Amino acid sequence: MTMTHEPTTAVGKAANFAETRVGASKMVREFGRKIFPSHWSFMLGEVALYTFIILVLTGTFLTFWFKPAMGHAIYEGPYVPLQGVEMSEAFESTLAISFEVRGGLFIRQMHHWAALLFMVAVSVHALRIFFTGAYRRPREINWMVGIALIALGMGAGFTGYSLPDDVLSGNGLRIIDGLLKSIPLVGTYISFFLFGGEFPGVDIISRLYTLHIMIVPALIIAFIAIHLMFVVIHKHTQWPGAGHTNRNVVGEPVLPTFAAKGGGFFFMIFALLGFLSGIFSINAVWAYGPYDPSPVSAGTQPDWYIGWMDGYLRIVPGWLEFYVFGLPLSLNINTALLAALVLFGAMAIWPFFEAWLTKDYREHHILDRPRNNPTRTAVGVAAVVWYAVMWAAASGDLMAVFFHMSLNDMIYIFRIMFFLGPILGFIITKRICLGLQRKDREIVLHGYESGEIIRLPHGEFQERHKPLDPHKLWKLMAYESPRYIPAEPGPDGKISKGEKRRATIAKYFYEDRVAPVTKEELDAAHHDHHALESGSHEAGSRGSIGH
């Protein structure tokens, strides 16, 4: 007979209960000792998660009072400018939530602000992943899960934006209706199917409601689960630093440090949103009034994350509509869907495209500083500029009013920037990155400028450069710089067409390169540091470019 330890305290008994029923210690060992590196930019995804939790909490509250129906109602509530006005039950119940339910307006505003912040967090998180190269093998699939989450977030946002059935959201739905109808051949059928007849019909609100509170959130939760599972499987990436390798993770364990911080972080985000929602009005549906298809307000815009598609529609020229065999082909409308497809598609295939270009199929767990991969950073900035031009175009009318510009000129400017912006963004960013890399080289080889001026015996003044501490030196030296790999013959000894094409593109992208400082260079620099000549190290760094 073996003696087992019997706990005597209440906590001990509870722990024992958990251990013997669900094997808690195994779970704690597995998850509690996961290591997370600590850096502010690694916490943006957390913000997305926390805002999503807040969205679920506040959204659940709203479902208790919201009536997703388009039945006829006459407003008799406390808001004077709408008393006696005909509206749908959806709009009436939104007004009731805003003016009659205790705390209703606060929760409604919190739900909306949280939605905006969720999309901000998701987007900035995605940018962080992109610019640091965290999407590289083995994380390509998780990168695509993230893209799906962005698209789902847009879907969740748009379906929610449309629910109150006010003038603003109705205008937004009308644009969606137009987009659907512009799809060749099947568009009209899809629109009639979705709206249950001709726009606006009487079904759309209840259908959007099902999408908004069930289908889309369920998908988001499923994808978040996959997303987090992958983070556990792959482990977290880390910044380059002394002791950080491709085979370890340096940071804090989940239990107790990271979990405690995360818990506190959640409540801080909650507090931030509570503050915003208590002080700042958002989506004042009572001011917009109930939807009917006749009024369209000036300054009608979607929420920010849909803005870029709206902006595309605002700048695309009207003459892109053609008649083919008597049937309209509305390229002035449906190419907005194409633009979205291009952006999301390009994001999804980029990791594979980059690996193919650089022939780098290895696993990467150490992040790149954005400057150390000038091409990637430049491509990312080009995409951001393209997005931002469309995004800004959505508010072109407001810019015209507030900055006393001509609305027509604004549209011309955006049309030009739509094509020119990304190109300029690419070239300028790449040059800035290369310049920053050269600066890093200088600092590594010759130390940082100390600000101390010394006077030599023969009268010359010099600034004393001081060597870096080893940690900083490591950060500036230990990185990989992608290089141009010329076309290589395959197993059959021939250079295939695809390989030639790869080499052509890769040459354009990776020919300009600043190589990391090698140990020999560093030793050499230290050796003749006493006879420092500004001319010689200039040549040295220049020689390393273009390899």
Added chain:
Amino acid sequence: MKLLAERRRHPMALVVLLLVGLLLTGGAYAAFTGTSTANAEEYSASDVEEGEKLFVTNCATCHGMSGEGTENGPGLIGVGAAAVDFQVGTGRMPLQMMGPQAQIKQPQFSEEQTRQMAAYVASLGPGPAVPEDEYLDPSKGDAAAGGGLFRVNCAMCHNVVGAGGALTRGKYAPSLSGVSEKHLYEAMQTGPQNMPIFNDANLTPEQKRDVIAYIKEVTEETEPGGFSLGSIGPVSEGLFIWFFGLAGVIGITMWLSSRSK
């Protein structure tokens, strides 16, 4: 003073400075936007006479010696006293400079002078008169009915809460907040700049009063949801969350990931 100097590098100093700046400009803005109203009345012969003198010295260059119009300005025969009261009373006339449309500025003439010019222009031919006080009292209007009219007739240019909006080639529909009841009525009645005319057959005086009641209700009511961020909807909300929301988030993340020293 020492206290202030010590704290000037405090992390919250920038926030406090921003707050003070915003409060000052906001307060000053609120203080300088007042409204005034004037009574409509019968004009005497001397009003017309004085008005003609003012017209000849200030308006005739563009509108012609007897209001017949020139290539630089439209004829004013039949535009009525209401048009003069609106254009001169809001400072749009005399025109400060040529442009896509007349800009609002500090009125150049006193109420008395404006009335005299209105009397003169009204004497040139029959046109809409300055509205009677009865139709300018928002408390007698039905804001809900006015809201319906506003959404269908006005919101496409002036925005659904009267925040204003862009028209083509630099023209625009101005914001309606802070515009006096009389000027709102006269604008509907006379259709200044690019605005269509809503005459009495189109919108009756009672309906115009309803519209005014609605505009006053939405532009002057206390905001139930807090600061309205300019009432221009999702654009200002988006800008706000990107600048202040994201700044708040990044501030928190940096604080949480900083090491204790």
